[in-house]
Amino acid sequence: MTDSKRELVETALALGARDVAEWSRAELALVESLAPKRRRSESVAPLRRAIAAGEDPLGEAFCSINTPQQRRPAGATYTPPAIVESMVTWSASEASPARVVDPGTGSGRFIVAAGRRFSRARLVGVELDPLAAILARGHVAAAGLADRTAIVRCDYRDFTAPPIDGRTLYLGNPPYVRHHQISAVWKEWLVLTARTHALNASQLAGLHVHFFLATATHAAPDDVGTFITSAEWLDVNYGSLVRELLLDGLGGLAIHVLEPTVLAFEDAATTSAITCFRIGSSPKSIRIRRVKSIEQLGRLDTGQLVRRERLIEARRWTPLTRAPQKLPHGYVELGELCRVHRGAVTGSNATWVVPPDFDMLPADVLFPSVTRARELFAARAFLADLKHLRRVVDLPPDLDVFDGDERKMIDRFLRTARRSGAAKGYIARHRAAWWSVGLRPPAPILATYMARRPPIFVRNPRRARHINIAHGLYPRQPIPARVLDKLAAHLRDTVTIHGGRTYAGGLTKFEPREMERIPVPDLSLLTATA
Numbered sequence: 001m002t003d004s005k006r007e008l009v010e011t012a013l014a015l016g017a018r019d020v021a022e023w024s025r026a027e028l029a030l031v032e033s034l035a036p037k038r039r040r041s042e043s044v045a046p047l048r049r050a051i052a053a054g055e056d057p058l059g060e061a062f063c064s065i066n067t068p069q070q071r072r073p074a075g076a077t078y079t080p081p082a083i084v085e086s087m088v089t090w091s092a093s094e095a096s097p098a099r100v101v102d103p104g105t106g107s108g109r110f111i112v113a114a115g116r117r118f119s120r121a122r123l124v125g126v127e128l129d130p131l132a133a134i135l136a137r138g139h140v141a142a143a144g145l146a147d148r149t150a151i152v153r154c155d156y157r158d159f160t161a162p163p164i165d166g167r168t169l170y171l172g173n174p175p176y177v178r179h180h181q182i183s184a185v186w187k188e189w190l191v192l193t194a195r196t197h198a199l200n201a202s203q204l205a206g207l208h209v210h211f212f213l214a215t216a217t218h219a220a221p222d223d224v225g226t227f228i229t230s231a232e233w234l235d236v237n238y239g240s241l242v243r244e245l246l247l248d249g250l251g252g253l254a255i256h257v258l259e260p261t262v263l264a265f266e267d268a269a270t271t272s273a274i275t276c277f278r279i280g281s282s283p284k285s286i287r288i289r290r291v292k293s294i295e296q297l298g299r300l301d302t303g304q305l306v307r308r309e310r311l312i313e314a315r316r317w318t319p320l321t322r323a324p325q326k327l328p329h330g331y332v333e334l335g336e337l338c339r340v341h342r343g344a345v346t347g348s349n350a351t352w353v354v355p356p357d358f359d360m361l362p363a364d365v366l367f368p369s370v371t372r373a374r375e376l377f378a379a380r381a382f383l384a385d386l387k388h389l390r391r392v393v394d395l396p397p398d399l400d401v402f403d404g405d406e407r408k409m410i411d412r413f414l415r416t417a418r419r420s421g422a423a424k425g426y427i428a429r430h431r432a433a434w435w436s437v438g439l440r441p442p443a444p445i446l447a448t449y450m451a452r453r454p455p456i457f458v459r460n461p462r463r464a465r466h467i468n469i470a471h472g473l474y475p476r477q478p479i480p481a482r483v484l485d486k487l488a489a490h491l492r493d494t495v496t497i498h499g500g501r502t503y504a505g506g507l508t509k510f511e512p513r514e515m516e517r518i519p520v521p522d523l524s525l526l527t528a529t530a
Helices: 002-014 025-034 041-052 057-065 068-074 081-094 109-117 130-142 184-196 207-218 237-247 308-313 373-379 404-419 481-494 512-516 523-529
Strands: 099-103 122-126 149-152 168-172 224-230 252-258 272-278 285-291 304-307 331-333 338-342 366-370 391-393 445-448 457-459 470-475 519-521
Touching: 002 025, 002 041, 002 057, 002 130, 025 130, 041 057, 041 130, 057 130, 081 109, 081 168, 081 224, 081 272, 099 109, 099 207, 109 122, 109 130, 109 168, 122 130, 130 149, 184 207, 207 224, 207 237, 237 252, 237 308, 285 308, 304 308, 338 512, 373 445, 445 481, 457 481, 481 519, 481 523, 519 523
Parallel strands: 099 122, 099 168, 122 149, 168 224, 252 285
Antiparallel strands: 224 272, 252 272, 285 304, 331 519, 338 470, 366 391, 445 457, 445 470
16 A cells, blocks of 8 residues: 555656645655655656546545545545536536635645636635645646645644635535544534524534635625535435525535436445525525436526425425325325324334343343344334334333342343443433433334335234334324235335335435325224225
8 A cells, every 4th residue: 555655646746736826734644654756757658648638547546546445534525526516517617716715625626626617716725634735736737736735734623724716616525524533522512603694503513514614604695606516415404404504605516417327426435416596695595406317417507496484394304305296086195194204213122122032131121122134124014013122121221119139130131231331422421311222102003214125014913122223113193903014015015115215225215204105095994994
């Protein structure tokens, strides 16, 4: 790996990386540690020609020597040229920027494309990885843009661009890093910075949410921007921060959602959305479009106008990209008949999910439960036998209801659980009592919600419980068993994957509200045919 890095650094230096401003100590240290040899200028002539033709040989080499698994912690996924071109073209239609800032510049694809389009703009690439920063310098220098470019090695959340006479364009692909890999310090930064905008933030947010907030914080009114990110923020709770920013302050103009079947990034299985915005505005409507292929991406100034009021009311924005469904006569949405709830999160299945024959606790705190989706797929229509199901330990918050031998068993179990760290997990720390899982009541119908196939709907006459690998369907009013049988059968026969949220790679997920939108016969029709 060291030899490969040395060769990359040698190549970047031979292309003129030293001519690009703002070298950091980390980059200089990397050059010194790898002790690159001086390459002859003619040896990089083919690379210069490739860069002149719009290619990025340094970025491709970086990706080839660092596997997707190695790049994932830093969220280093490099953007295909066709997407870069669409985003730069849109930017040119919106402004003639005095400066272009690329957060997470990588090997400099956006900066170079923008430099070629905007001949007078200052170019600033912000990059934390010193090796990638050096490669961006080489790319920029070979493209003839060194004299008006600075590569700044820092965390974008710490970056502050000095005032400039004219607009700044924020352009790029913020790193895709999930919240598990974000430090507590930066999670706190997210919460506190969001408060300065009178907004709430979830510490479960991915890094792209941080970058939207940082841009809204540091940009000036009338600056413009376009980012390609994971599309998750459109629908999940932690994404509400981005949605609120786009409606007030970040100034959303358009959102182009790539179909889940479009793998925009070959090395990252995530859905993608391109967001266009103008700082300082509160739009009356935002253009939203669903794109079926990268080839169809084209111009980013098209799409259906969705009014502000609808965007405010909607908890999820992806459904707004689809034409509203028209229900057949005699049909209603499933949510009219049943509430759909995901099962409880244990916080530590290794602690709270035990074998069927577990006898170290009182029987009345051990609940036969569906803990694997395959248990529902195997059951098909009816979950009739609970013997094979594992048990979930669900203790009440008040343990004083137990005494004698039962209390001794529970205390012994909890001592072991505490030693294993079960009391320190995020879920446990946010429960009223860390030992109380809080299972939902038995649901008459259980359903899978994430698979590469349609969900399965299973009747639950023996009243098994379920954890968060399944949804429970709870009737809003009493429904006879034979009618519930008919409802479950209808759902098994008719539901396809298209009503859910499909991730890159074909994995489809039905959130509870998505499942509630499934069309079903109304209660009178179900009763008549049961």
